[in-house]
Amino acid sequence: MRIEIATLFPEMCERVADESIIGRARRAGKLEIACINIRDYSDDRFHRVDDTPYGGGMGMVIEAEPLARCCEDAARRNQKKPHIIYLSPKGRVFTQQKAIELSRKEYLLLVCGHYEGVDERFIEELVDEELSIGDYVLTGGELAALVVTDAVGRLCEGVLSDAECYTEESHYNGLLEYPQYTRPPEWRGRGVPEVLLSGHHANIAGWRRVQSLRITERRRPDLYERVELTRQDRKLLEKFPEESPPPAESEQEKNAVREPGKGREDAP
Known part of the structure; x- marks a missing residue:
């Protein structure tokens, strides 16, 4: 071009x-x-x-x-x-x-x-x-x-390394992009959603689709109104209920001495 x-x-x-x-x-x-x-x-x-x-x-x-x-x-x-x-x-x-x-x-x-x-x-x-x-x-x-x-x-052939670099971005398919995470797995008490660490590609793809749908619904309801949910989308929304990723355990919590019977170290 x-x-x-x-x-x-x-x-x-x-x-x-x-x-x-x-x-x-x-x-x-x-x-x-x-x-x-x-x-x-x-x-x-x-x-x-x-x-x-x-x-x-x-x-x-x-x-x-x-x-x-x-x-x-x-x-x-x-x-x-x-x-x-x-x-x-x-x-x-x-x-x-x-x-x-x-x-x-x-x-x-x-x-x-x-x-x-x-x-x-x-x-x-x-x-x-x-x-x-x-x-x-x-x-x-x-x-x-x-x-x-x-x-x-950036959409022209050969400019980006792969078409996937832009086909999953915000707005390309009418939705906003899912959240992204990188190393370290714990940062300031916040962890990465477990599904992204699972290595289960189908679950990761499903989770990302659900996050795109939910973010679009919250932030751009005008875009979400034009989305036609498929049967698969509805199943995924049920499979991945909305929840915030649990905060990662802090170093202080990890090193704390727990009372007998209350720490996971004492679990059978």
């Missing part, structure tokens, strides 16, 4: 896109990411791309022509029309399902607005869809574009 980010701040985007898993995928050739400076497509001697809004108001608006030139040049360079996305608080909210859908496309061009936004005529003429990463306003579209790049890029 190729992802290009059209921005007024290409260095900012390059810095983030060159780090962590996405950065490694770029260097390995699993993912192509390029950052384009919108100012390069300005006719202004000072490379300005914005002007005051018609009708008055605060701030500046990015002109349609530099944006259009940028997108059209990208299509010419790559000999392929990109799927053009404008990052905007007015767009549809970006979700995991949208990330999955976009990961199946060959070429994305993410356009970052700034100031008071962009000329609406550019959106009408060239943009395929508008996306928002949440119900709030940022100073520009760069952070939103990087969120989309990361969420989509």
Whole structure:
């Protein structure tokens, strides 16, 4: 997949896109990411791309022509029309399902607005869809574009070591992810659920499914309402009743001298 980010701040985007898993995928050739400076497509001697809004108001608006030139040049360079996305608080909210859908496309061009936004005529003429990463306003579209790049890029073939790395994560199947634990088995008086130490893979899978269902029900009832429980789900909910994992025995408790008949050492 190729992802290009059209921005007024290409260095900012390059810095983030060159780090962590996405950065490694770029260097390995699993993912192509390029950052384009919108100012390069300005006719202004000072490379300005914005002007005051018609009708008055605060701030500046990015002109349609530099944006259009940028997108059209990208299509010419790559000999392929990109799927053009404008990052905007007015767009549809970006979700995991949208990330999955976009990961199946060959070429994305993410356009970052700034100031008071962009000329609406550019959106009408060239943009395929508008996306928002949440119900709030940022100073520009760069952070939103990087969120989309990361969420989509990690789903592309070869970026993660195995598809299971993301298929069991929150939102992929409409549920939130189950709790995760690692060493040590005891930490600050808290233990790991015994089923995870059992080595019984079927029980572990069942427990995780139940935890995903219960966490989703508690924290995101809007998502849970859309879940269709299977007969197997209902059996698992009965098999794994809701309970908090028992706290691990502290070192002080382990080393305490118990009265005869009250400690487990005295059990037959």
